[in-house]
Amino acid sequence: MTERNKLRLAIVGAGPAGIYAADILLKAERNFDVSIDLFDRLPAPYGLVRYGVAPDHPRIKGIINALREVLDRGDIRIFGNVEFGSDLTVDDLKRHYHAVIFATGAVRDAELGIPGIELGGSYGAGDFVSWYDGHPDYPREWPLDAKQVAVIGNGNVALDVSRILAKHAEDLLPTEIPDNVYEGLQDSAVTDVHVFGRRGPTSVKFTPLELRELGELRDVDMIVYDEDFDYDEQAKAAVAGNKQVFVIDKVLNQWRRRETGQASRRLHLHFFAKPIEIVGDDVGQVSAIRYERTEPDGEGGVVGTGEIRELPVQAVYRAVGYFGSPLPGIPFDKRYGIIPNHEGQVQLRDKETGETRQAYGVYATGWIKRGPVGLIGHTKSDAMETVAHLINDLGNWWTPESPSEESIVELLESRGILWTDLEGWHRLDEHEIAAGQPFGRARIKVVPRDDMVHISRDELPDEVRGADAGAQADSERAGE
Structure with missing residues (x-):
C-alpha cells in the first residue's frame, strides 16, 4: 500500500469539534486508510464540555458520554498537554502528516x-x-x-x-x-x-x-x-x-x-x-x-x-460572546476571530493582489471555522462539510518525510514534552470520581496542570498516592 493510500491526519483541538471530525472521517466512504492523532494543549480532552459548561448542567455534560464512546474505540490517538505553536509547529505537522484540521474553538x-x-x-x-x-x-x-x-x-x-x-x-x-x-x-x-x-x-x-x-x-x-x-x-x-x-x-x-x-x-x-x-x-x-x-x-x-x-x-x-485566538503560522481573520476558510478549506490571501487561494493540507472546523455561534451539537454538520473537502482534496495533501505513527512519539519525547494519552485520561477520570465518592459528589476536579499531568502519567509522589489510597479505602468502608 502506498502512502497516498493512507491518510495520516493531525487534528488540533480535542473538544467536540475535533472528536466529531475524527469520528466522521473514520466512518466516511473513502478509498484510503486513515490514522488520526488528536492534539490538545490541555492534559484532558473534551474542551468546551469540560471547561465551558456550568458544573450544574449534567444533562449537557452527558455529551461527554458520546464523545467518550468515540475515543474508547481505540482508533484515535490522543496527545494531551501539547501546545501547538511551541511544542509542535506547522513544519512539524508537514513533516509527519498529510493534513491537519484545526478545531481550537473560541475561548x-x-x-x-x-x-x-x-x-x-x-x-x-x-x-x-x-x-x-x-x-x-x-x-x-x-x-x-x-x-x-x-x-x-x-x-x-x-x-x-x-x-x-x-x-x-x-x-x-x-x-x-x-x-x-x-x-x-x-x-x-x-x-x-x-x-x-x-x-x-x-x-x-x-x-x-x-x-x-x-x-x-x-x-x-x-x-x-x-x-x-x-x-x-x-x-x-x-x-x-x-x-x-x-x-x-x-x-x-x-x-x-x-x-x-x-x-x-x-x-x-x-x-x-x-x-x-x-x-x-x-x-x-x-x-x-x-x-x-x-x-x-x-x-x-x-x-x-x-x-x-x-x-x-x-x-x-x-457575556457578549467569545472570540477566536490566532495560531502561529496559520492565517487569521482579526475582524471575525476565525481562520479564513471556504467550507473548512483554509484560505490564504495575497497581500498585494488581495486574491485568495486554498492553503492545501490545512482545514478548520467548529468555532474557529465559523465563529462562536450555535450549540455543541451543531459542530457535527460543520465537521461533515470539512471532512468532505478533506477527502476530495486527496491529490493536494502534503507529502510528509516521516509519516510513521512512531515518528511523532519520538519527536515529542526528544523535546521532553510530558504528553498525556487516552489511558492517562482514564486514570485522571477515575481519580476525580474516586475523590468525590466519599462526599457524595459526582467528582472533584483536579485543577493544577502539573497534578493533572502527573496523575495521567501515573507519576504521583508517594505521599499523594498514599492519601488517595486512604480516601479510596474510606469510600469503600462507607459503602459497606
Missing part, C-alpha cells in the same frame, strides 16, 4: 466597547466560567466581594454566569465543582445579580431550559419588571408563532405573579436595557452601571429612547 471574551469596561471589577464572563470549571490555566481564586453584580448579555452564557453567582454554594456540592471554587462561592458577598439585555423578552438568545433552571434556585427571588412586557404587534406574533418564544414568555409571566421578598438573594432580569457606561469610583473600581432604555423599532430591532438610568453595582461581567 477569549469578545470585547464590549463602552466607557469604563476596563475598570477594576469588570470581567469577561469566559474568564469566570474558566475559573468555576477548574481550567488549569486560570487563577485559583476569584474576587466575590461585590454585593450587587451586573451581567451584560442575554444568551446561555449570561444565564450560566448569573445562576452560579446567585446560587448558594452548598447547592453545587453534588456536582463536579472544584474545591477551590466551592470555597470561593461559599464566601461570596453577592445578594443581587442584575442581567441586562438591550432587546425585549421575546428576542432573547437563551433557551427555555436555561431560563427554567433559574427559577428553580433555592432561596433566590426572580425579579422581572412589568414595564418590559408591554409587547408590540411583532412581539405578540413571535409568542404566537414560535414555540420556544411562547415557553420563555410563559415562564417570565409566571415569575411576574410570584411573591418575592423572602429570599436572601435576588436575580433581576432587565430587558430593553442597553448598557452605555460602567461608572467608576475615585479608586478606579466599578461603582455603577449606566444604561439606556430602548424600545422596539418595528423591524425586529430596538432604538434608544434617550432615557438614561443608573444602577449601583460593584462588579460587571460581560
Whole structure:
C-alpha cells in the first residue's frame, strides 16, 4: 500500500469539534486508510464540555458520554498537554502528516466597547466560567466581594454566569465543582445579580431550559419588571408563532405573579436595557452601571429612547460572546476571530493582489471555522462539510518525510514534552470520581496542570498516592 493510500491526519483541538471530525472521517466512504492523532494543549480532552459548561448542567455534560464512546474505540490517538505553536509547529505537522484540521474553538471574551469596561471589577464572563470549571490555566481564586453584580448579555452564557453567582454554594456540592471554587462561592458577598439585555423578552438568545433552571434556585427571588412586557404587534406574533418564544414568555409571566421578598438573594432580569457606561469610583473600581432604555423599532430591532438610568453595582461581567485566538503560522481573520476558510478549506490571501487561494493540507472546523455561534451539537454538520473537502482534496495533501505513527512519539519525547494519552485520561477520570465518592459528589476536579499531568502519567509522589489510597479505602468502608 502506498502512502497516498493512507491518510495520516493531525487534528488540533480535542473538544467536540475535533472528536466529531475524527469520528466522521473514520466512518466516511473513502478509498484510503486513515490514522488520526488528536492534539490538545490541555492534559484532558473534551474542551468546551469540560471547561465551558456550568458544573450544574449534567444533562449537557452527558455529551461527554458520546464523545467518550468515540475515543474508547481505540482508533484515535490522543496527545494531551501539547501546545501547538511551541511544542509542535506547522513544519512539524508537514513533516509527519498529510493534513491537519484545526478545531481550537473560541475561548477569549469578545470585547464590549463602552466607557469604563476596563475598570477594576469588570470581567469577561469566559474568564469566570474558566475559573468555576477548574481550567488549569486560570487563577485559583476569584474576587466575590461585590454585593450587587451586573451581567451584560442575554444568551446561555449570561444565564450560566448569573445562576452560579446567585446560587448558594452548598447547592453545587453534588456536582463536579472544584474545591477551590466551592470555597470561593461559599464566601461570596453577592445578594443581587442584575442581567441586562438591550432587546425585549421575546428576542432573547437563551433557551427555555436555561431560563427554567433559574427559577428553580433555592432561596433566590426572580425579579422581572412589568414595564418590559408591554409587547408590540411583532412581539405578540413571535409568542404566537414560535414555540420556544411562547415557553420563555410563559415562564417570565409566571415569575411576574410570584411573591418575592423572602429570599436572601435576588436575580433581576432587565430587558430593553442597553448598557452605555460602567461608572467608576475615585479608586478606579466599578461603582455603577449606566444604561439606556430602548424600545422596539418595528423591524425586529430596538432604538434608544434617550432615557438614561443608573444602577449601583460593584462588579460587571460581560457575556457578549467569545472570540477566536490566532495560531502561529496559520492565517487569521482579526475582524471575525476565525481562520479564513471556504467550507473548512483554509484560505490564504495575497497581500498585494488581495486574491485568495486554498492553503492545501490545512482545514478548520467548529468555532474557529465559523465563529462562536450555535450549540455543541451543531459542530457535527460543520465537521461533515470539512471532512468532505478533506477527502476530495486527496491529490493536494502534503507529502510528509516521516509519516510513521512512531515518528511523532519520538519527536515529542526528544523535546521532553510530558504528553498525556487516552489511558492517562482514564486514570485522571477515575481519580476525580474516586475523590468525590466519599462526599457524595459526582467528582472533584483536579485543577493544577502539573497534578493533572502527573496523575495521567501515573507519576504521583508517594505521599499523594498514599492519601488517595486512604480516601479510596474510606469510600469503600462507607459503602459497606
